[in-house]
Amino acid sequence: MKSISTQYGPLTPQHTSDDLRQREILPVEYYPSGAIKSIPLEKQTIIETPVGTIPSELVSFHENGVINRIFPLNGKLSGYWSQEDEFELAESITIPTPIGRITAKLLSISFHENSAIRSFTLWPGETVSTPTAKGPIATRIGVSFTPEGVISSLEPANPISVQTVAGEITAFDPDAIGVNGDYNSLGFNTNEEVIRVTTTLTKLTAIHPDGRTSIFTPEYRESWCGDTEEEVVPMMVRFLDDSVKVQTNPDLPAVTIPRKGAAFFTEPYLPQLAQPFGQLKCSV
Incomplete structure (x- = not known):
């Protein structure tokens, strides 16, 4: 199989498969311009x-040829090969990042078009300590950065x-999915002020300029565990320059509250006390 020339050297595309990890041969992908988009490697x-x-x-690559995302492993999960099998093959990697050097088992690392690191994604079960303006935060799934290197x-x-x-x-998203660390539930602006947070443990009260009061708490849904079980749905709150947006149901639009003239208050919200007969047995 002929190698493909990249700015990172020649790379040999996958052209064989095996019975366990690689049960099919994945194709090389190209942009409409003809530039290389992704290359599954032979080894x-x-x-x-x-x-x-x-x-x-x-x-995978940006259209300008800079690496977009790199995966240390790319096994195909199946009845013959599990996530646990793949995790056992993964080795800890040490990389420099804007938050310092981190060492962990990484699912992937991605980069901006200017070659600055965009995010790293951790294997399930892996955590790192992320230094922030709010203090160190134990982090799972991943961390993302701006092209300038700000969290x-x-x-x-x-x-x-x-x-x-x-x-x-209280920031925490029990439903967070670790596909990649590009977009996470706790978001910051370039001054490291919180602009997005997901919670199941906070009640938000907004008093409008005309005196009206709106109260927002996480909602509930039927649990996948059984017809009689309910579990809490994470509530997302976003802070814009001129408004606060609250989304208590992912299937419905967010409620927008203008910040000018409004007052906001928060307090702890304990789902198990709000619905004592609907204990959360399947998720946090």
Whole structure:
């Protein structure tokens, strides 16, 4: 199989498969312009990236040729090969990041078009300590950064109280999915002020300029565990320059409250006390 030339050296696309991890041959993908978009590799290959040498089984590119995302492993999960099997193959990697050097088992590392690191994604069960203006935060799933190297978002590993323009909110998303660490439930602006937070443990009260009061709490849904069980739905709150947006149902639009003339208050909200007969047995 002929190698493909990239600015990171020649890379050999996958052209064979095996019975366990690689049960099919994945195609090389191209942009409409003809530039390489992604290359599944024949074997794990050491690639010199902006954060050092990374072993890779799959690499994708921006149209300008800069690495978009690099995957150390790319096994296909099936009845023959589990996530646990793949995790056992994963090795800890040390990379420099805007928050310092981190060492962990990484699902992927992504980069902006200027080659600055955009995010890193952790294997399930892996955590790192992320230093922030709010103090160190134990982080799962991943952390993302702006092209200038400022923290953009992270996924808290445990419930943590953060200060917002509406008051203290306990940040935690039990439904967070670790596909990648590009966009996480706790988001910051370039001054590291909270602009997005997901919670199941905070009640938000808004008093409008005309005196009306709106109260927002996380909603409930039928649990996947059984017809009689209910579980809490995470509530997302976003802080814009001129408004606060609250979304208690992911299937419905957010409620927008203008900030000018309004007052906001927060307080702890304990779902198990709000619905004592609907205990949360399947998720946090």
